[in-house]
Amino acid sequence: MKLRLFFFQFLFVSLLFTINVFATHLRAGQITAVRDPNNQSTLTYIFTLTLYRDTQGVDQPTAILGIVPILANGQRGNVIASPDADANTPRRTVGVNIEEITYTFTYTFPSQGSYVIYFQEQNRNAEIVNMSNSVNTPFYVETVLNILPSIGSNSTPQLRNPPVDNAEVGQKFTHNPTAFDPDGDSLAYRMVIPRQSPTLSVSGYQSPETVGPPLGTPEAGSDSPTFVINSFTGDITWDAPGVYEIGTKGYANYGVAFAVEEWRKTSAGYTKIGEVIRDMQITVRNQSNKRPELIIPKDTTIFAGTVLKAVIRATDPDQNQSIRISSESAIFSTATTLFPNQPAATLDPPNHPPKVRDQYQYQGNPAQSNFEWKTTCTQVRVQPYDVVFKAEDNASSPNQLTSTKTWRVTIVSQPPTNVQAHADGQSIKVSWDAYTCSSRALLYIWRKEGCEMGVIPAYTIGAPANYTLIGRASLMTTSFLDELVKPGTSYQYLVSSSIDNRLHSLSTDPSCTSLLLKPGTPTTQITSPASNTTIAPSSSLTIQANATDTDGNIAKVEFFTFRTKIGEALTAPFSITWANVKEGTYPIFTRVTDNEGNINLSDEIIVTVKDIVNATEPQVKRKLITYPNPFLDEIFIQYNYPIQSISLINQLGVEQHISYEVVGNQSYLVKTNFLPAGIYLLKIQDKNGQQLVQKIVH
Template identity: 35%
Template sequence: MAKTIHFFFLLLAMLTTLSVQATHNRAGEITYVVDPSDFLSITATITTYTKASSVPADRDSLEICWGYSINDTPVCEWVLRSNGSIIGGIGSGVVLPGDIKINTYTATRKYPGPGHYVISMTDPNRNGGILNVNPPNSDNIPFHIQTTASILNPAFQGFNNSPVLLQPPVDIACIGELFIHNPNAYDPDGDSLSYELTTPLQAVNTPVPMYSSPSQFPVSPSNAISINHVTGDILWETPQTAGEYNIAMYIITWRDGVALDTLIRDMQVLVQDCDNKPPIIETIDEICVIAGEVIDFEVIATDPDAGQKVRLTALGGPFIVNPSPAEFLPNDNSYQNPPVIRHFRWQTTCEHISDQFYSVVFKAVDNFLGDSTGLATLKTVTIKVVGPPPEEVQGVADMDVINVTWAKPYDCEVVEDDYFKGFSVWRKLGSNQFPLDTCDPGLAGKGYTRIANKVLEVDNGRYIFVDTDVERGRSYCYRILGNFAKTSLSGFNFNAVESLASKEVCVQLSRDIPLITNVSVRNTDATNGSIFVQWSKPDPEDLDTILNPGPYTYELWRAEGFTNTGFTLVPGASFTVNNFYEAVDTNFVDTLLNTLDNPYTYRIAFYVNGETDPIDFTNNASSTFLNIASTDQTNILTWDLDVPWDNYRYTIYRRDNANPTQYDSIGISNTEEYTDKEGLVNGVEYCYFVKGYGSYNIEGVLPIL
């Protein structure tokens, strides 16, 4: 018993001694990957950056907590270091230049079910002497890092892995010189990432006490720290006071607009009073290419301080993708006399297509502090790989349909993991000859409407889409996109990507029947309402008058409401001429209607050669029906209509009892709604009408009013 007690006190003394020593943690984060054979099992890796020379405080194991409890007891476990030389089953870590050791601790855990879990690690002590954390006793504040992991059901949402941070946070800063850091995050699932500065933590979701931004030492216009929310670049312009500082950043993972994970990198920045300027990197800022092209650009590193050598390196997602990773040539990371010139080269493939930019961080470091390290500068280059545009798009009118075809094979129709999902067809009335931009693929904001998706039909060796929803006389313009997406185990798509748009093809359909060009309510009344209807004759170049001789008859048909059925011939609205060139009425005022309660829909029947069956009917066109909802000193106007042309603007008119015959324009709207609150008085009756402006976008047809 005495020996057992002696051992217990000895072990307790050892643990107590360990807990009060500073860890010299410079930085850390937690990442994880999901087991594809068991989506509830993940492997988490704690990565820390410590002071290599601090042997007494070296950690050969750390405790990881998995973010859930069993019987109210948090599930945690001790994890051995796994990187570096293995001695006695324990990794010794990897020493980097500048007295830095990188340590990794890896463990696997199966979760009880899908959900959000906070994986965390807490080391009892930070470095002493950190200026902006609980000064002057930062060593009493725990060093805590955490990652919120979203365990998804892969059948519906796909697998979710955390981003990996490829840029070690090991660089020093000099007073008066710009300091740059970028975590160089890469998401293997193709999710988008955003970045935010945050307060470091001492426990789960618990900020450290008495934290101040490094820009407060001292407060000065020349001392500011910021983060680029898109690229992750942290800029400190410029450090003013020597010492150690703590900063932390959130890296947030997004999928289809929903935030999934939040990873925290906690890091220290050592600012020294040094007479040295950082190297300078010269290269491009951004490049966007079509999959299959080779990216090859030059990167030059120089140093403003004479006599110093420079080492130029690169890290980023393109170097770890599979297949066809990038290269940085020549393959020499040693210090060299400036200028140091290397080439980034990447043979892109269809597997690299992504809606997100890849980041490559180039780092140039001088040897100001010796042969192994010095002051560094970072340069982030963003790269986008887009899907190729479908080629040889053709359009042919065939009676009342349009056949749109394009070349097969498509350059990226065969991709690993069934990444290619087919084509989408986009249509626009009239042309838009915008210049293609490889950095901005797709057709958003270009005026086109997607009318078909997942098109893969083939006819005569070409992809084909048959557009049946067309109207005679109109000019339709088409573009095709290749579509890509990752797929869940049950076939649901996520992280969809659109290719560069194809060239445009336009098809003009024959206008061999009339077009309704105006349906306007002339009088609003329950029994004596009236509507003015106007139409245009067929285009004489499209109507073959030899095959379709006179006499020619135009009939106006009407139905109550917004409908495609129940039409009756409007009394007195039939007009006949023997020859096409003869003048004929092309408008009519329909009377004795209940326009107070109902809209009406019209169409024209067109007859040739005295036949009893029309060649065809025009497309339906309705009157505009105005609705008003009143609240306190406000009238909310909405209106409904169903017309074959495109209305692009509405003007709203109003009158009141003070001026019962005078309507004044009060506003303009581009949509079918308007809120009137200008000078309204409760209890006063106001009357409104709305005038719409539109167009068929057909040459020779006047704008609609």
């Protein structure tokens, strides 16, 4: 009897073990969303859950999502829906015993708001070495989606490159998710700990470079291994894996996760509007195979309408191996739901991608592919296009190795042409040819004193050197009237196009002219206050000016700050009161007009408006705005007090003072192309000794 009982107990435990082993199949995945393309006015969204499973485990024929609202207090509410996947679940092979399954869900939200869409399933695959008991750990991914009137239509980033990849002991590993946002939003990346539920991380998680011993050694042959994600491009780099727990299996699986954040530019700067959490797996092997080397062009900025051509090359240290160059980037897709900014680019051989991965074409060693993109004005946008290329060798399965690199292509609007400036009465008229590049751009008119017909760059970040912005115009206009000019002074004009007043395509034909200083032209000068006067905010500022004319007939004196009129006086003494002046630094000048319509301008004076700060003033009064954030080569700062200094503090606590330039009232520009990627604290100290600190991502 005891023997029979022991037999049944053994059988029961064995069955449980067998069920558990064969249930271990999920290796990676994520959830993405697009607004229903058939009805953009509704709250209907189409979600895509993409899972990567071990085909040696049980199948995953269907899936269920969970949807919860984010409440006003930032907490998550209760589940409001659990939609089932549609019947069609496309599949493709993306690796040895690895299958990609795509599930789609259609759901109409009850109202606008912020929502979390999640997927949870038992179980992950076994033998993940950087977490505890992965075989019994649930698999969990989520996406945050905001459906708000303040941000307009919103689809999540689409992640194209499969999140299952191979690494080699002692060799640098690189991977890029090939994310693309159909709305043109800015993307930022950060590592997160994989989760097993909405609030619970997996147990015993360790970042891959800390698992060991041995921990592994970078390719350079010294120092400790590193595992990082580039917050701006999404490149994941592990330099370099060690041999931990590979043993007789010949491999070791590592599980990681990262967030793809979505940022949109609004009137208040850049605002985070959602994120996708992707769970990923890296398989490390110890073999003699060497990864291929990929050669791509340098990051490129081109005008819309350019036919962009390039040759992508790859070599492999193992001379007997062939290479295939491929890309999963969205710009190769002819589907407008994925890549709205058609036409698509091409790659020859056309590995970008077919439905079945094994259809990719291998070439020789070295290998090369021809890239071509006939760009159009509809493809102009603020963010560059990230074109991610992959070179993969044909080592025996499953030992193939890859190299991944990202080419950033920025498409800017075409510059205005045939800029002309000539006197038009008491003003200068600036004209240009009709603008033919249909895009979301505006035209910007720039001016500087003096004629210096030097070489003009094709485009510039921020204002052209030594020029001041004097006006904006729609694409439908072909002229601008500059009415604030001083007779006898030469002015040089440029016109640019830009969609965000940041990256400007410049006319390369500046035009210079002046108004004739006629005898009897009236004169004016500000007599009070003196230049460089400082007053308290919200004060009333009285400005006085004189005006003279040969016959004494002055029609009016107008008062301006920047190019904004703040008042006028018709009779002497010429004076106005400017009420409730806000903090800032203001250039102030006057324009006099005599009875015959002749005009002239005064010299500028500078008035600074700042508060008298005491030590107890709360910082909440001070408004610090930085954009874009994340940023690449520059960051704009808006701060409502005059700035004394700007510094950056890195993650080691090292503080570095940096230079900046004033680009407008309470607006500053910092060039950051010298910075390595990472997270920093931006510290602002104003002229009253007060400090504000804000986290920024480079």
